[in-house]
Amino acid sequence: SELGEEEVMAFVVLKQAARVGPREITQFLEGRLAYFAIPRYIEFISELPKTENGKVKKYVLRERGLSADTWDRALL
Helix, strand or coil: CCCCCCCCEEEECCCCCCCCCHHHHHHHHHCCCCHHHCCCEEEECCCCCECCCCCECHHHHHHHCCCCCCEEHHHC
């Protein structure tokens, strides 16, 4: 896997009119979470993959890994 065991990645689905970037998300989280819990990687997606029961298919997100659209906090 491209992601290390200790790296946090967030997949974000914005509401239709929302305009927020990855840096705003990490700045919001800085005062609320420990540094290690703040996502290093953030990717915006249109919808979360879900089961027929409406639960998020986390394994699908894990399998996606990193892409060209993934923002990396370490590259700031």
